[in-house]
Amino acid sequence: MRKVHLDRNTVSGLGAILIWSTSIALARSITEQLGPLTGAAAVHLVGGAFCWGQFFYRFRGKALPFRQLRRKFLFGCGSLFVLYMLALYLAVGLAGSRSQVLEVGLINYLWPALTIFFSLFLLKKKANLALVPGTFLALLGVFLVLSQGHSISFSSLFANVSGNPPAYILALAAAVSWGLYSNLTRRWAGPRMEGGVELFVSVTGIAFLILRLLHPEEGSWTLRAGLEVIFMGMATALGYLLWDLAMRKGDVVFVAACSYFTPLFSTLLICLYLQVTAGMSLWLGCLLIVAGSLLSWLSVSERKTSPLGGPEKN
Numbered sequence: 476m477r478k479v480h481l482d483r484n485t486v487s488g489l490g491a492i493l494i495w496s497t498s499i500a501l502a503r504s505i506t507e508q509l510g511p512l513t514g515a516a517a518v519h520l521v522g523g524a525f526c527w528g529q530f531f532y533r534f535r536g537k538a539l540p541f542r543q544l545r546r547k548f549l550f551g552c553g554s555l556f557v558l559y560m561l562a563l564y565l566a567v568g569l570a571g572s573r574s575q576v577l578e579v580g581l582i583n584y585l586w587p588a589l590t591i592f593f594s595l596f597l598l599k600k601k602a603n604l605a606l607v608p609g610t611f612l613a614l615l616g617v618f619l620v621l622s623q624g625h626s627i628s629f630s631s632l633f634a635n636v637s638g639n640p641p642a643y644i645l646a647l648a649a650a651v652s653w654g655l656y657s658n659l660t661r662r663w664a665g666p667r668m669e670g671g672v673e674l675f676v677s678v679t680g681i682a683f684l685i686l687r688l689l690h691p692e693e694g695s696w697t698l699r700a701g702l703e704v705i706f707m708g709m710a711t712a713l714g715y716l717l718w719d720l721a722m723r724k725g726d727v728v729f730v731a732a733c734s735y736f737t738p739l740f741s742t743l744l745i746c747l748y749l750q751v752t753a754g755m756s757l758w759l760g761c762l763l764i765v766a767g768s769l770l771s772w773l774s775v776s777e778r779k780t781s782p783l784g785g786p787e788k789n
Contacts, residue, residue, distance in 0.1 A: 504703055511564055513687050516680055521704055560683075604774075609766075609773075610767065612767030676715060
């Protein structure tokens with residue numbers, strides 16, 4: 476039976492999942508007060524400042540490590556990071572109704588499955604047939620969790636896609652880009668190099684700021700909004716720093732399988748916070764996510780290499 480390597484790097488990835496799960500409600504509050512572009516720009520700029528603060532504290536008196544980073548990691552993974560953020564926010568912004576927002580969210584949550592799928596090619600993992608039912612069960616569980624009380628069907632999905640293709644294409648682009656980013660971070664940076672989250676988060680904030688200047692939107696800055704932006708920025712930075720550590724040094728497949736729980740945790744916390752009774756679909760979705768993520772993780776293993784084979788050159 477496959478063993479999980481629960482070292483501090485893998486646990487860092489689980490911490491990132493929890494942070495992202497608990498920040499959904501706060502992100503909604505910021506968007507409602509400031510607008511999606513203003514809120515995203517403010518959160519990522521604050522997050523970038525927090526990242527740089529911990530970076531200079533960690534490397535005080537030492538040579539900065541950026542010269543050691545490969546260009547394909549900086550530009551390749553950096554582009555995928557920024558693309559994911561922009562595509563996801565624009566997809567949600569282009570959604571014409573609440574049902575379309577849910578459907579865009581469902582498409583975005585293909586990224587855990589795509590992370591595991593891309594690991595078969597990019598990280599030379601090996602999978603058996605259990606990956607197919609595992610992925611199906613996990614995605615069905617995510618569907619049940621996110622679609623509580625809303626009528627979403629394949630017919631409505633196809634109708635909405637044909638009526639508003641940019642939103643769904645952007646959501647799919649977001650899922651693909653994050654799956655690629657998670658694997659290529661491991662392949663191009665690896666456990667012996669530093670990550671580039673400080674740069675990536677800051678550039679994302681600048682990109683959102685440029686979009687905000689090009690497309691003005693209504694919003695109102697209050698003390699509450701400012702405090703929420705500061706807290707959300709710090710949480711965003713911490714979440715991506717932990718995820719980067721897990722992708723470079725931890726068990727990528729295990730963390731990706733656990734990522735299916737992100738919408739479940741966020742929905743449970745929203746139910747608790749708003750004192751909403753969880754429906755049967757939530758608990759059924761929970762069981763399917765547990766079964767699917769477990770099957771997905773167990774189905775993937777390391778490829779056996781020849782004793783004469785050397786390390787892969789990238």
